[in-house]
Amino acid sequence: MKKLMMTAAVAALTIVSTGFSASAADKLKIGFIYLGPVGDLGWTYMHELGRQMMVKELGDKVETTYLENVSEGPDSERSIEQLARTGHQLIFTTSFGYMDPTLKVAKKYPKIKFEHATGFKRADNMGTYSGKFHEGRYIQGVIAGKMSKTGTLGYIASFPIPEVIAGINATILGAQTTNPNIKLKVIWVNTWFDPGKEADAAKALADQGVDVIMQHTDSPAAMQVAAQRGIMAFGQDSDMIKFGPKTQLTAIVNNWGPYYTRAAKAALDGTWKAEDTWDGLKEKMVLMAAYTNMPDDVKALAEKTEAEIIAGTLNPFKCPVLGQDGKPVECKGGANLDNGQILGMNFYVKGVDDKIPGK
């Protein structure tokens, strides 16, 4: 027994001492805080793919750690600080709810760099990054307007935050270009990830005569329901074609890898600055999955729309944008709505058959 304890103690000591020496020096330690499990096939999974892409690019210049399933409640501040305390020099917190905890820890550790996804609070050592997902939504709208036979689209929405509202608006604006009388039904499920609720919402929409389903939630459940019902759907976060080989028209793919690589490189060569990054199709933070299950002319139209958005000749929020009451919205960006109006969007455009919850 005594011998065993000695061995244990020696082993523990060696571990501690090697732990300190190995991680020092040149390698940049990078930490990630994930909301869901890495296997959620949605939001967190795509951040994990982004991390893997960065590791592949930068090889042994970086060492990464992630904490998964970190709830946005009392635990997140501790988890972020744990990473800060264990020598991580660059920390990505990948959900909106980590905003205040990230800011608190960033103030406590001014030498460590923080990057917060989809938030709006920044500091000298805390930047933010997000994707222009509404660009992809607009393309989906263009396709859906063409493909829908019932003229009614269904939208499974998570929370009435500006990003989600902008997504709904971009969808219908795109759809109106191909079918001026298109209707859009919205169901709020008040969750980002709950396959049961998402499937129920998809069934309810299908029962109401919807024949194209799109979602701003993370699981492939709605895609599977659409496949069973023989209607069409769009994937979200990742390419969900394997859940609906005959169902998926395209998918919005969150492509974080290039950004993570860029930020890590900047941190390595000392040029990192806390910035507000908002990238879209052009910068490849948002990608469209292959256009499938549609006739060639619709596919060509979708590709053309994508090319125009990338070239900057088409903006989903081109003025005049009509509000739900049919009156044009103030146009702060000259020819288009400005970024602030999109990032803080709190109104529906004409044609949305819904009321923003709590408004």
Add this chain to the structure above:
Amino acid sequence: MQLVLEKRVERSTKIAILSPLLAIALTLVTMSILFAILGKNPVMALYVYFVEPLTDSFTLMEIAVKATPLVMIAVGLSLCYLANVWNIGAEGQFIMGAVCGSYLAVVTNGTDPGPWVLPAMLVMGAAGGALWAMIPALCKVRYGANEILTSLMLVYVADLIMDYLVRGPWRDPKGMNFPTTASFDPVATVPTLFETGRIHWGALAALIVVALATVMLGRTIKGFEIRVVGAAPRAARFAGFNSKKLVVFTFAVSGALAGLAGIIEVAGPVGVLQPGISPGYGFTAIIVAFLGRLNPVGILIAGLFLALTFIGGEGAQISMKIPLDLTKVFQGILLFYVLACDSLILYRIRLIASPKKAAHGTA
């Protein structure tokens, strides 16, 4: 030959003490095997889980922060369970406590109302939890409704009430439509104990609750009543104890403690009312109550131990890349062994000759 469980004539005190230790030992052995299968050094993994968090003031404080609500809720629940009253809805009472207490923080936000706010919030939090617990208590006393079902179902009702409030009337006007209240003012926040770290006065409150519960259970007639009603209801009736009143009493106390834990958590480490304020504390506390064998001091130890596994599990994710799922497996295995070993207090294992063979012999 076969193994049988045989009921003991008398409870064995020696086994009662040894059982949790045996359970922990078996858990450690099982976990070591699992670590080894994953290709991780078991000694190092166990060190990261159980020793490393105790060597650093930051993690020690975080263990206390994590254990505070668990211990508070579990002490209240133990009173119920000792009296054979099955309150499963502490999670809902926790949430309603947080909601009722937050009301003051929300309406006084930005008005600099003075130092009375926090004490008033704590009182309202406890009252809110107690009132929410009254629903299943009265349903049981008045209509004989099963309190396991009613208290559990009310968890979801409480969750939805909070959801409605933070998405609607209480939503932070500057919060970009996110479902959260504005950050509480400093006067509406539970102060931390030290300059650095998140440990707050709630941790001391939890210790006081443990002390009061110990005195009540060991030294007062009420404590005696709780145990008699739970262990021997018929005897309790002859002694003139009113079991209905006791249902109301234990529900009220456990609801108040859960509600207090809720408002302390929201006004302390979280600082806002938002969905997800509780990562299931009300349910984890049930495990804590039984791990602590329904004894206040035992609960304190069990709460700290479970908090240690959470913090250690996080450390293991960071330094050894051990997946979070293994921490959950670990907690499950621990509970399994504790319950399994507990059966040894009432039963003993004996090796006996197969009864089948014996039957043949006599035939």
